[in-house]
Amino acid sequence: xxxxxxxxxxxWNALFEEKSYRREIYTEKILSALxxxxxxxxxxxxxxxxxxxxxxxxxxxLKKTKPEDILxxxxxxxxxxxxxxxxxxxxxxxxxKKSTSDVFYLFLDEITAxxxxxxxxxxxxxxxxxxxxxxxxxxxxxxDKKAYLTGRTKTIEVMxxxxxxxxxxxxxxxxxxDRAKLEGYFKDYLKLGGIPHYVLTGxxxxxxxxxxxxxxxxxxxxxxxxxxxxxxELFVLLCQRVGKPTSYNKLAHILNISVDSVKRYIxxxxxxxxxxxxxxxxxSYNERIASPKKIYIGDxxxxxxxxxxxxxxxxxxxxxxxxxxxxxxxxxxxxSIEIDFMTKDFVVEAKYNQKMEEKQRAVFDKIQxxxxxxxxxxxxxx
Numbered sequence: 001x002x003x004x005x006x007x008x009x010x011x012w013n014a015l016f017e018e019k020s021y022r023r024e025i026y027t028e029k030i031l032s033a034l035x036x037x038x039x040x041x042x043x044x045x046x047x048x049x050x051x052x053x054x055x056x057x058x059x060x061x062l063k064k065t066k067p068e069d070i071l072x073x074x075x076x077x078x079x080x081x082x083x084x085x086x087x088x089x090x091x092x093x094x095x096x097k098k099s100t101s102d103v104f105y106l107f108l109d110e111i112t113a114x115x116x117x118x119x120x121x122x123x124x125x126x127x128x129x130x131x132x133x134x135x136x137x138x139x140x141x142x143x144d145k146k147a148y149l150t151g152r153t154k155t156i157e158v159m160x161x162x163x164x165x166x167x168x169x170x171x172x173x174x175x176x177x178d179r180a181k182l183e184g185y186f187k188d189y190l191k192l193g194g195i196p197h198y199v200l201t202g203x204x205x206x207x208x209x210x211x212x213x214x215x216x217x218x219x220x221x222x223x224x225x226x227x228x229x230x231x232x233e234l235f236v237l238l239c240q241r242v243g244k245p246t247s248y249n250k251l252a253h254i255l256n257i258s259v260d261s262v263k264r265y266i267x268x269x270x271x272x273x274x275x276x277x278x279x280x281x282x283x284s285y286n287e288r289i290a291s292p293k294k295i296y297i298g299d300x301x302x303x304x305x306x307x308x309x310x311x312x313x314x315x316x317x318x319x320x321x322x323x324x325x326x327x328x329x330x331x332x333x334x335x336s337i338e339i340d341f342m343t344k345d346f347v348v349e350a351k352y353n354q355k356m357e358e359k360q361r362a363v364f365d366k367i368q369x370x371x372x373x374x375x376x377x378x379x380x381x382x
Contacts, residue, residue, distance in 0.1 A: 001091055004079035011058070011067040018059040020052050021169045021196070026158055030057055033154050034131060039121055041111075042135040044158035045273040045298045046218070047195050047210050050135040053158065054107050057133065061105060068096040069104045075117075076110040085120045100128050108134040118148040125152050138218050139271040157273075159322065160194025160299045163381040169199055176382060186378040190315045193301025207305045211235075218272040219265075230255055234265055238275055238295050239306045243314040245280075245292035245331070245338070273298045276321070281330035281342045294331050296321045316352035320375045324348065337363045346371035353377050 010016055026042075030053065033040050042050045051074075058070055071092045073080065080088060085108065098104065106124070111117050111134040124130055161169055166189045174182050192199050198207050215235060220228055233255060238246075248266075252259045269275040275298065280291035297303045300318050309315075317340055321329070329341035329348070337360050341348040346369050349356060353376065356364060364372060373380075 001079065001083060001088070002095065004077060005071075005073075005088070005092060005095065008074055008077070009067075009070070009072050011062055011070065016059060016062060016067075018052065018055040020056070021165075022056055023049065023053065023161075023165060026053055026156065027056055027060070029156050030133070031060065033156070034133075036154070037125070037131075037152075038154040039125060039149065039152055040133040041153055041155045042133070042158055043139060043155055043273070044137065045160065045195075046137045046214055047197065048158050048160050048299075049196050050137075050158050051109050052196075054109060054133060054135060058105075058107065065105070068098075069102075070107070071104060072107040072109070074109045075113040085114055085117065086123070089124075103129045103131075106130045106132045108132065110135060110137075112136045112138050122149055122152070125149070137214075137272065138222060139273065159325075160301075161196060161199060162194065162323070163189050163319075163378070166192075166194060166199060169196060182378055182382070186381070187312075190300065190312060190319070191304055191309045193299040193304070195299055195301055198301055204305055207301060211302060211305070214272050214274055218274075219268045223268055225265075230257060230261075231265060234262070235269070235274075236306060238266070238269065239297065239303045241295050242297050242303055243294065243317040243340075245333075246295050247292045274302070276325065278321070278341075279330050281332045288330075291333070298322075313350075313352050313354070316375075317350040320348060320350040320380065323381065332363075332367065334363050339364055339367065342367065342369070345369060346373055348373045348375055350375045 006012060030040060030042075034057075042053060044050060054072065058072060061070060071089070073085070073088055075085070089106065093099070093102075108117075114120070117134075121132060121134075124132060163186060167174065167185060172185060174185065176182065192202060195207065195210065197203070198210075215231060219225065220231055225231055234251065237251060237254065248259050248262045252262045255262070266275065266277065270277060276296045278294040278296065279288050280293075282288040282291065296318050300315050303318070304315065321341065324341060324343070327343045329343050332339040332342040332347065339347050339360070340350045347364065347367050349360070349364055351374060356374065
């Protein structure tokens with residue numbers, strides 16, 4: 001155990017600096033949250049950079065904090081499999097001769113690797129002096145367990161790279177006036193998406209391994225699913241339907257399973273941050289839940305790796321969704337004419353270098369909202 005603690009905390013013995021690309025939008029949120037006592041949870045799709053963010057925060061803290069006042073634990077490590085978080089913390093205190101009243105920072109990567117993490121975190125929060133930052137890729141367990149921690153947490157969802165981050169991550173500088181070059185890199189972004197390592201390498205084996213990791217670790221293993229084939233086939237079907245109204249009844253018929261099973265499995269995909277579901281806008285609750293859903297994927301590069309890079313319009317619409325996701329949009333449907341996104345204050349139609357048809361424009365213009373936006377090309381993302 002002690003050897004692994006030293007291995008995971010190299011700053012105890014040497015200078016440490018995390019030099020990878022700094023995602024300011026998240027580091028600023030995390031550093032701001034550190035000023036309160038709340039336990040910080042970083043959530044999101046696997047491989048979006050949650051662990052890197054933890055290391056960047058550690059690197060920042062080391063400028064003003066003693067190295068021995070920072071403990072990082074990758075709880076998914078085989079070396080820690082037989083130990084509770086409390087036991088690991090006690091070993092840390094033994095190494096650095098710390099009492100329970102000594103303040104320190106506790107970073108817990110892959111917190112859901114420990115089944116009773118919520119009880120241990122509550123005990124730490126209520127009885128000891130430490131600032132806790134955790135990461136996880138499974139929303140189900142986080143949601144269920146965090147009920148035990150009500151009023152003690154702050155959650156920050158880490159998303160794939162935005163287009164602006166994509167350019168900075170690849171160290172690309174483009175003037176807005178250089179239109180052709182900007183459009184060319186945006187098309188690369190439409191294809192690759194925003195998983196940092198995949199953005200740099202374009203390694204399809206890496207993205208395929210990521211997909212299998214999510215499907216097996218976060219869905220099949222966690223939910224103890226015996227029919228692996230159905231999960232894999234449903235994943236492909238959902239990728240093929242990104243941006244399209246999708247009937248759960250039709251999916252059930254194709255897969256020869258019950259509608260309830262389809263709903264449950266899609267919820268598992270949502271909880272792994274792999275897919276997001278958008279309802280139809282309606283004042284009628286019955287109509288809203290009975291209408292087909294629209295499916296969007298957590299990272300467009302994953303879809304393109306499965307379905308090939310053909311449908312630019314679908315990929316573009318997915319990126320628009322990810323940009324406005326926090327506003328919880330619905331889609332609008334009137335007389336078989338669809339508008340992509342509607343929120344309380346505005347509507348958005350995603351058109352990748354296309355014009356709206358006359359009938360669609362008429363519906364778009366008459367919706368009673370404060371603002372109407374036609375997302376057309378790269379400008380929506382710059």
